[in-house]
Amino acid sequence: MGLKTGLVGISNSGKTTLFNCLSNNKIQTASYSFQNTKSNISITYVNDPRLDEIHKLISADKKVYATLEIVDIPGLVKGASYGEGIGNTFLNEVRNMDALIYVLRCFEDDLLPHIEGCIDPLRDKDIIDLELQVKDLEQVNRKLQKVEKLVKSGDRSAKDTYNSLLKFKEALENFINIRDLELNEIDKNLIKEFAMLTAKPVFYVLNVDENSIDGNKYTENFINSVSNNVLIVSAKIEEEIMRMENENDRNVFLTEYGLDEPALNKLYKGVYKLLDLITFFTIGGKENRAWNIKNGCTAVEAAKEIHSDIARGFIKAEVISYEDLIQYKSEQACRAAGKVRLEGKNYVVKDGDILHIRFNV
16 A cells, blocks of 8 residues: 555664564664664565465465555654754654654663653653654744735635644643544644644554563553553564564464564554554455455455556445354355345455456446
């Protein structure tokens, strides 16, 4: 879909280690600030057990998971909004993201000192928030000056924009993120126009050491204050899991730590929820494949995700639910049971739908 999710965090939070796990890359990490001065980008495959089950039933040359674009944005320090560290690079990268993952340090390590002197994930969250708020406020104030002149000149069409900007200004001056406001359509259009930083949805990853996978005093304090979109992850453990090529070895390792699955799987689910994504499947022939689309997309929009020509020549979509395919074991059996539906362009695709698009170009 081209949606970008950015990893952001204070320097030495373990952000790049987490990125290496998500992308299976080996980007160098270090125990000093600004080791990375440019973003690392990866297209990462999202493991989906449903595709695994489909692949057992339906013959295809290969299996292809849905993908997400993950961007490891250089580490942040106080004053980024004024150009401190690599602040301008950081803020420009954030502006291009559709969603953000705050990686917050919840582990102690004498060999890896925290740039602020002690461990406090709530403080780190507030530092990131503040830098984004300052930059948004600068933009709002510049726009207000222009719109205010239009309002004074009698331009009635500018009044609603002026009111929205005043709402944003008041919130930002009180350290409130724009995503936490009740938004009307005019607000939303302004947010889109300016790509406002504090309007972007955020997921919080609390990075712990291998002895704290169930949490510690730092995670407990954070979760008591921020209860939504939070996941405890040990990037170090996830890195060890990713190094294991044998699935049985991975399962044994997970069992030893009392885990039912890698935390990264839960992170993907969190990002999907944050971006309001669902998954549909295409099956048979060259590949069985999972695709992600925005919840509420129509069949023709799903077809465009596969190829623009398919959308242009769209006729009908044959639809089977994942549950029906698993129950009846084959497309033929689903047809015999009346479980294959013909849907038109405006059909709203459901999570788990299996689509075969009929088209003519």
